[in-house]
Amino acid sequence: MSIHDRSRGGWAIAASLVMAMLLSILPLPPMVHAFMPEWLLLVTIYWSMALPHRVGVGVAWCLGLLLDVLRDTLLGQYALVMALVIFITIHLHQRIRVVPLWQQSITILVLCLIYALINFWIKGIQGLAPDFWMALISPFVSALIWPAIFLFMRNLRRYYQVN
Amino acid sequence: MRLILLLVLSITLMTLDYRTDTVRSIRAGLSVIVYPVQYLVDLPGSFIRWTADTFVTRGTLQEENATLRTQNQILKAQLQKFTFIEAENVHLRELLQSSKRVGERMLIAELLSVDLDPFRRQVVINKGSMNDDLYVSQPLLDAEGVMGKIVHIYPLTSTAILITDPDHSLPVQVARNGLRTIAVGAGSDNQLELLYLPNNADIQIGDELITSGLGCVFPAGYPVARVTAVNTNPSLPFAQVLAEPTAKLDRSREVLLVWPSHASLPEMQTPCSRTQEEDAP
Numbered sequence: 001m002s003i004h005d006r007s008r009g010g011w012a013i014a015a016s017l018v019m020a021m022l023l024s025i026l027p028l029p030p031m032v033h034a035f036m037p038e039w040l041l042l043v044t045i046y047w048s049m050a051l052p053h054r055v056g057v058g059v060a061w062c063l064g065l066l067l068d069v070l071r072d073t074l075l076g077q078y079a080l081v082m083a084l085v086i087f088i089t090i091h092l093h094q095r096i097r098v099v100p101l102w103q104q105s106i107t108i109l110v111l112c113l114i115y116a117l118i119n120f121w122i123k124g125i126q127g128l129a130p131d132f133w134m135a136l137i138s139p140f141v142s143a144l145i146w147p148a149i150f151l152f153m154r155n156l157r158r159y160y161q162v163n
Numbered sequence: 164m165r166l167i168l169l170l171v172l173s174i175t176l177m178t179l180d181y182r183t184d185t186v187r188s189i190r191a192g193l194s195v196i197v198y199p200v201q202y203l204v205d206l207p208g209s210f211i212r213w214t215a216d217t218f219v220t221r222g223t224l225q226e227e228n229a230t231l232r233t234q235n236q237i238l239k240a241q242l243q244k245f246t247f248i249e250a251e252n253v254h255l256r257e258l259l260q261s262s263k264r265v266g267e268r269m270l271i272a273e274l275l276s277v278d279l280d281p282f283r284r285q286v287v288i289n290k291g292s293m294n295d296d297l298y299v300s301q302p303l304l305d306a307e308g309v310m311g312k313i314v315h316i317y318p319l320t321s322t323a324i325l326i327t328d329p330d331h332s333l334p335v336q337v338a339r340n341g342l343r344t345i346a347v348g349a350g351s352d353n354q355l356e357l358l359y360l361p362n363n364a365d366i367q368i369g370d371e372l373i374t375s376g377l378g379c380v381f382p383a384g385y386p387v388a389r390v391t392a393v394n395t396n397p398s399l400p401f402a403q404v405l406a407e408p409t410a411k412l413d414r415s416r417e418v419l420l421v422w423p424s425h426a427s428l429p430e431m432q433t434p435c436s437r438t439q440e441e442d443a444p
Contacts, residue, residue: 021200025277027208033281061169069193071280072287072315072322075186076176083173087166123282126181127332130282130350149424
């Protein structure tokens, strides 16, 4: 396997991540927005699970930093949670990959809950905590939508032979 | 190991961002990277508006033109009186040896249709530090009233916090009797809460609230909200008063940026002229 082979389809990864960023700042009514899954987190989890040698903790941290600027939060807030969640994902990736989709969803739920709770906590320190139960909606929606995202991303990865 | 390094780095960044403004340049640099993403999200909406503007019939345009002309006539007529009153006001204030209120500079900006944090009330506008001399905590108005103020300035865009954000409070007064209070955003819906009003305060439903100019951020006299509910419960220390902003916070596309002028007589040191330069975020 040559070096050229190893870094194939980087643009597909980048394109899917940009797509996820677009989705995460789509203008929606506030009520609908609370029900939106964490697109960028889910796509990053997928890539770090499928290709942990390409999308790792460092990439996740940089993506989180961009999300911080997009959402105008404290610089480093999303970077911290993204890095942490992706670190856990990479630790567990061989175990998550082999189980059926609905069991993967449960793991995703736990990961998204960690993400949401640490976010909630950081906002709370700044005195900006939203309604706690509202903050819990997004992780459940993310877990529900995970099978669809997984299948879509796997097709994308196979079609463009990203490895 | 790398994780711990990154976690420490992000905590450092957060602390610096919260306490100081040393990371402003990092933010500005990153904002230029993400600008294409914001631009792409805004694109469909602005395309629809562009087509709607381009393919209007002659009849509609003529009709609109006629309405605008009438409106302009009426506004001009009102303005004639206003100029006279303003001159008189300046004169009277000179007699009273108090500070003058002079005209403010304004600039029209457009909102980008992108969403920020779902639990906050913030907007992105299409003016940045590259072309205009904006400053942090600059007031933002629309045609109907006060909208919010600027929090972050980037090269191409800026973000502003709306008056309904839970983190935003603004000193107001009741236009009818000059009763002063503070309007704090209720966050979840299009509402403001008025704090620290005693149960026997002279405030009623329908009262208009205007900026009092006390915080030195907003110029005095702009409409803010209209009182919608007054609950007096003797067992609570303060009355619970709710108000609805007069500005169309979720519908306005064009907003006005204001450069307030706090001109004063030379012998008087107004607190506002000092805060303008220091300008804490």
